[in-house]
Amino acid sequence: MEKVLFVCVENACRSQMAEAAFNKLASGKAIAMSAGTKPSNMVNSKAIEVMKEIGIDLTKQKPKLLTQEMIQKADKLITMGCEADFCPAPSLQTVDWGIEDPSGKSIEKFREVRVKIRQKVEKLIEEMKLA
Numbered sequence: 001m002e003k004v005l006f007v008c009v010e011n012a013c014r015s016q017m018a019e020a021a022f023n024k025l026a027s028g029k030a031i032a033m034s035a036g037t038k039p040s041n042m043v044n045s046k047a048i049e050v051m052k053e054i055g056i057d058l059t060k061q062k063p064k065l066l067t068q069e070m071i072q073k074a075d076k077l078i079t080m081g082c083e084a085d086f087c088p089a090p091s092l093q094t095v096d097w098g099i100e101d102p103s104g105k106s107i108e109k110f111r112e113v114r115v116k117i118r119q120k121v122e123k124l125i126e127e128m129k130l131a
Contacts, residue, residue, distance in 0.1 A: 002030040002128060005074035007082070011036030011063035013047045014080035014099050017114055020056045021121045029130040035070055039063035044103060050110045054118075078124075 004022060006015040015034035022032035040063045048058045064070075071077065081099045097120050102109045125131050 002075045003073055004030065004032040004076045004078065004124070005070055006032060006034040006078050006080065007036065007066055008034075008080040008101070009036050009038050009082060010040040010103070011066075012040035012042065012044045013101065013103055013110075014113060014117065016043050016058055016061055016063070017047055017051055018078070018080065018097075018117050018121060020051055020058055020061070021118050022124070024056055025118075025121055025125055026130050030125075030128060033064075033070060033074070035064045035066035037066050039065050046102070046107055046110045050107065050114045053111075054114070076124075 006018040006022070008015040011034055015036065019032045019034035022030075026032070043058050043061050043063065051058050077094045079094060079096045081097060081101065097117075099113060099116055099120075100109075102113045122131075
């Protein structure tokens, strides 16, 4: 089964949203994980709120530290808009989605980010021929 790894710095917003959306939309045909290089203590409450609005529960999710083992197990690595020199896995083809970090911004910005992430996840699932 293919594994997708979504990475951002804190693993508190974008990568968590992407992991959850992918796992829901892929319907068990592939699996996603997420992690961060400097993980936060908790998932951002606004990320939890906007995902709940579309029926996805992030309340049990915890930010995770990115490890070499996670990178080795991944078939695809997607960064969420982090610095170009950030890529932790030069041996794995990395795609950067360039999504703005909504932390500290309005709930409307979180909704915009959620929509962008869902669109990109849907396209990824189509490209992976999982749909």
